[in-house]
Amino acid sequence: MRRYIQISNIIKERIQNGEYIAGEKIPYGHQLCDEFACSKITLNNALDILVNEGFITRQRGLGTIVKTASPQQVSHTLPIQGVSRRLGAQGEEVHSHLLHFDIAVPPAEIASPLAMAEGHYAWHFRRVRYVGQEPLSIEETWIPVKILPAFTRQDALGSVYQFVEQSLKKIPCSSHTQFYSLPSDEEAREWLKLQVNEPVSVTLSVTYLNDGQPFEYCTSRYHYQRFNYNAIVQRS
Numbered sequence: 001m002r003r004y005i006q007i008s009n010i011i012k013e014r015i016q017n018g019e020y021i022a023g024e025k026i027p028y029g030h031q032l033c034d035e036f037a038c039s040k041i042t043l044n045n046a047l048d049i050l051v052n053e054g055f056i057t058r059q060r061g062l063g064t065i066v067k068t069a070s071p072q073q074v075s076h077t078l079p080i081q082g083v084s085r086r087l088g089a090q091g092e093e094v095h096s097h098l099l100h101f102d103i104a105v106p107p108a109e110i111a112s113p114l115a116m117a118e119g120h121y122a123w124h125f126r127r128v129r130y131v132g133q134e135p136l137s138i139e140e141t142w143i144p145v146k147i148l149p150a151f152t153r154q155d156a157l158g159s160v161y162q163f164v165e166q167s168l169k170k171i172p173c174s175s176h177t178q179f180y181s182l183p184s185d186e187e188a189r190e191w192l193k194l195q196v197n198e199p200v201s202v203t204l205s206v207t208y209l210n211d212g213q214p215f216e217y218c219t220s221r222y223h224y225q226r227f228n229y230n231a232i233v234q235r236s
Helices: 003-016 029-036 040-053 083-088 160-168 186-192
Strands: 056-059 063-066 094-104 122-131 134-144 172-183 199-209 214-223
Touching: 003 029, 003 040, 029 040, 040 056, 040 172, 040 199, 134 186, 160 172, 172 214, 186 214
Parallel strands: none
Antiparallel strands: 056 063, 094 122, 122 134, 134 214, 172 199, 199 214
């Protein structure tokens, strides 16, 4: 078992047995790093799992706070509905045009959330996603080669999530996603059919498998008129 998953399980057990109490802070990061003899990257990956599972919340300036010892959440065996599966279920035809495909060492800000060691390689590709004949988004994706060693250019044209399910027998079941807008650049205007003064809607996601392992870092730029986001927010 990976070290960050072990640490996550230990902290979870402390929350569940009452050692760390709801509404109170857990020890500071440097204290936990010293206790577990791990790096900040390893600890952050462990805490990210607990954030995703609903046990803790991390707030800038306040620290890491226990949210609950018994989070109510959707089962982690349910797969994420990617673009291909979600729109395909609605009868839409989803296909891709590959702009770039290679193998590269990702920058530190991408390697860190993917729990990749320094100098390790990842598949790196950019593609335009189409729904029918209309461009939906431009995606830039990084996937550690260690996780998907047999991944190919042809696989990058299809559903990455379905490829993972079939090849690894694991399920992409959760993600941490940021949403924001940016001015469109030349590439976005060309492929998404935008005007100079029109923006793109952006999502930045790190997706996790059902064993807690991060496997995909993806930035998607959408035509602002074709981007929809729906969420259900529950108060615990």
